[in-house]
Amino acid sequence: MRFRWPTRDAWRRVPSRLAYLWRTSLQVRTVAITLLLTGAAILVTGIYMALSISNDLYQSRLDQALRDSSRATTTAQSTLNASDVSSGDAGKNLLNTVLQSVQASTSSRLVAAYRVPGQDTGVLAPPDRGSPAMNSVISPDLREKVQNGGMKQYYQSVALPAGGGTDPGIVVGSQLTLPSYGKYELYIGYNLRDSENTLLFVQNTLLVAGLALVLLIGAITWVIVRFVVEPIRVAARTSERLAAGDLAVRIPERGEDVFASLARSFNGMADSLQSQINQLATLSQLQQRFVSDVSHELRTPLTTIRLAGDVIYDQREGFPPATARTAELLHTQIERFDRLLSDLLEISRYDAGSVVLDAEPTNLVRLAEECVDELRTVAEQNGSELVLDAPGGYFDVPMDPRRIRRVVRNLLGNAIEHGEGRPVVVTVDSNESAVALTVRDFGIGMSAQDTGHVFDRFWRADPSRKRTLGGTGLGLAISLEDATLHSGWLQVWSSPGAGSCFRLTLPRVAGREITASPLPLAPTEDSAGVPQGSDAATGSEAHA
Secondary structure, three states: OOOOOOOHHHHHHHHHHHHHHHHHOHHHHHHHHHHHHHHHHHHHHHHHHHHHHHHHHHHHHHHHHHHHHHHHHHHHHHHHHHOOOOOHHHHHHHHHHHHHHHHHHOOOOEEEEEEOOOOOOOOOOOOOEOOOOOOOOOOHHHHHHHHHOOOOOEEEEEEEEEOOEEEEEEEEEEEEEEOOOEEEEEEEEEEOHHHHHHHHHHHHHHHHHHHHHHHHHHHHHHHHHHHHHHHHHHHHHHHHHHHOOOOOOOOOOOOOOHHHHHHHHHHHHHHHHHHHHHHHHHHHHHHHHHHHHHHHHHHHHHHHHHHHHHHHHHOHHHOOHHHHHHHHHHHHHHHHHHHHHHHHHHHHHHHHOOOOOOOEEEEHHHHHHHHHHHHHHHHHHOOOOEEEEOOOOOOEEEEOHHHHHHHHHHHHHHHHHHOOOOOEEEEEEEOOOEEEEEEEEOOOOOOHHHHOOOOOOOOOOOOOOOOOOOOOOOHHHHHHHHHHHOOOEEEEEEEOOOEEEEEEEEEOOOOOOOOOOOOOOOOOOOOOOOOOOOOOOEEEEEEO
């Protein structure tokens, strides 16, 4: 299997993946924070220990060098004091002998001697004995201190040349007095290469130990956090499944620790929740069955009452005026009662989940024309003009024509009812994913609070208003269910004093998601010449 180097896009996605892990994983965050804090603590401790060890090593080597130099200088000076030199050659040999004894009595081979300037030049004194490794590192400042310091010792940290590079070192300076020849500066160099190697070894050991400790702490933290986080993950997954409707899921109860207590409490809560949901479901089923049974049971006496009412209504011309008016009212209310029973049966079917979509190819424009023609007489009686504008949508779309016709009739009926005698505009258009129909009136409109309840059952914006179409308060609720059954949208826009606009959007292909509606919800232009609504309009959406 050939190894493939990650692409540039893969490297670019690394920060986003790390950020995602940081946001979503408690375990990753805990381990990362622990490693960061532990690493910072180990780094500070390591730096402190390295500096302390370095200072201790340097100080111990400095003390050793000063003691060694002092001992060698004292021995050399004693040798010089005991000698009797009168000739130049003897003095030269004596200086060489002293320097050799200094080298023999110290751990260093770096020794140099220089005659202190300003002495009698008439005396033929032994020449300076320099050291190639020390001539360039002895600073003028150190020489000045040694020349004026008498028997005191002075030192300086230097970099000694060694093998093309440099080694850390110390140069210790003091004075020697040669009888008959005057004072000389004596310098002894000490190489600290071995101390530096020891310090590097200690620092590398601290570094490796620190990294190993950080990794070990990270591994331990990962294991511990895993034990702690795993029960939380189980609780989170169980909560998600419970929220998704799996009421039988529970958290396993193990042990007697705090997680076991959490599991018992959670399971108790889940049991109580399941019991209450089952009770509510049972009550809902009983309610649905009651509504359905009552509606069916009322259908038979209602049919009888309707037949009798129709007989009375057909003979109203022969009744006195008061009796004739009573017959008309009876006929109207019987029809409204019949529609209410039909709507209740339809709602009970939706609640029971027994509604089946009977889809067939239908032209929404033609369906809208039929509904407009059917309600045109009612609109004229209310002083409203029905206007149909269809720039698109002249093709068949799979839908249940009976249900969509009921939706359009409900929307037109509400627009006529609340249109205040102004035109009602019906628009049909389509795009690549959907076909839509809007019903726009220019009546009293609704407030934001009313718009939020427009699809509620038995809700009316103004119950005191006279209803010429005898609505039941269930029309828009059923229309919303019909639109949802088609995987469509039913939305509303409204503004007080500017009217309302209802928009029905259906997918062109059954089951395909609607990306956008071809018609705007908030109207921007008035096709009937009526002033458009204000910018402060409110809207409400309800869609699948």
